[in-house]
Amino acid sequence: MPLAVWSLTKRELVRFVRQRSRAIGAFLQPVIFWVLFGTGLSGSFRMPGTEGGLSYAEFFLPGIAAMIVMFTSIFSAISVIQDRNEGFLQGVLVSPVSRTSIVLGKLCGGTLLAVLQGLLFLGLAAGLQFTGLVPKMDWNLSVTSFVGTVAFLMLMGFGLCGLGYIFAWRLDSIQGFHAIMSVLLFPMWLLSGAFFPAAGSGWLKWIIAANPLTYGVAGLRRVMASDAASVAELPSMGTCIAVSVVFALVCVVIDVRMTKKHRI
């Protein structure tokens, strides 16, 4: 089983490298968002509860990392549709590989890509602040913070891949998936506390609290923050980990069930 999972994971990575436009799309768009919004909104943004210490670019940074992870994970999950249409999937389904391995191979591949791109962005962002394009940031750069960041990116990536797989397995066209992407997945990111803080926004607050991605983004903020006051309002670390883990597990269980039941 580990061999099959690794093999399917590796295939995802190889395919990704051979389709450069995918890498560029999933990576460059968030970078552009970050620089433009970070600069454009810098004058009007004030983080609730802090005295003007946190710039928008800095607030938005974990949110953009989450966005990259989300896009990459979801795009990797879409490849299930492609695998089916290209025919590769039927070959895998008639092999004696366990259905769990098929799901895990897809999810691990997507997660690895997502985390690598997320980290690449954070590295780039750290560099960009010295160019003057975005304001200087006060960033917690320690080993603990790095490990925590990687861990949260992985957790988020895995859950989102699992979520994408649920949709991708049911759909037979990439176009259909784009519809889901814009009406469901993109708002899910907008309402995760990534784009604007959850505090004090009425009914939106409840939606944000019910969104599993909120806890991934909050966890990421907590491990990256250098100033405890800026994350005081967020869900606790324990809640963030618990919700993210449970969300990922639920998605995987649904994925495996669907893969077992549905035949082509």
Place this chain on the structure above:
Amino acid sequence: MTDPALSVEGVSFRYGDRQALHDVTFAVQPGEIFGLLGPNGGGKTTLFRILSTTLPVQQGRATLAGHDVAASPDAVRRTIGVTFQSPSLDPKLTVGENLTYQGHLYGMTGATLKQRCDDLLNRLGLSDRRSDIAETLSGGLKRRVEIAKSLLHEPRILLLDEPSTGLDPGARHDLWRYLSQLRSEAGVTVMVTTHLMEEAERCDRLGLLSKGELVALGTPDELRTSVGGDCITVQPVEPGSDLPTRIRERFEVDVQEVDGAIRVEREQGHELVRDLVAAFPNAVKSVAFGKPTLEDVFIQRTGHHFWDEEPSDS
């Protein structure tokens, strides 16, 4: 008699309201090349999918090498090699990578896997294509890689769904030569679906599938002999006239009407041709005379042409 390599007993399958297979029963002996011949929509692919574990068994029983498809799909999957009608290669991977990943799915690794890949690439004349990206290959080469892929884990039973789709005659010939070689050298049992008569001729035994029912079963020779003698097809001057009845009464033969043409099967058919033209000189437009083909078998068993049976809903 040995246990059959593949057996299908009373298998029926429905897609919603449409009955795709109806009570199909046959068995394939080890080392046999068995062909399922039928028009598109006749149920071949449905049966193929049931046997390759990608469709559930709704009714009846199917076993491959003694393993029940419904009860132990994993055991079946280990036993069979499958070549689909549509491609199953990853177009973005090289030929070598496609085979390596396939090997991993079957638990093969290291030197064994490498040896096996080399072997197959060699035998199928693909050695110099190892590092080509799959999507850059021609149709014939892709097909060969598909075959290599399905043979990698040395399956005892090979299932092929319309394997010569998109192959030119030369490549088709090579494919069949290779299949007989596999059968004679490695004792592999082959089940192949096809809608091509000339391909069906190359099988040891055939099942004719029409509208989900098995209408004939036997060697190509047996099937042709069952038609009886020669086939005579008469085009009447006036379609729909009473000519068929008159032929039946005059010569005491069975007469079939297919699309306005009149078919008669008869030993010593050439004599009938002579007498028939002499008896009804003004009613006959043309007469065709020939030894029976598999198409004649099909017409005799179903009462209509092979190509009339296009599905209306798929």
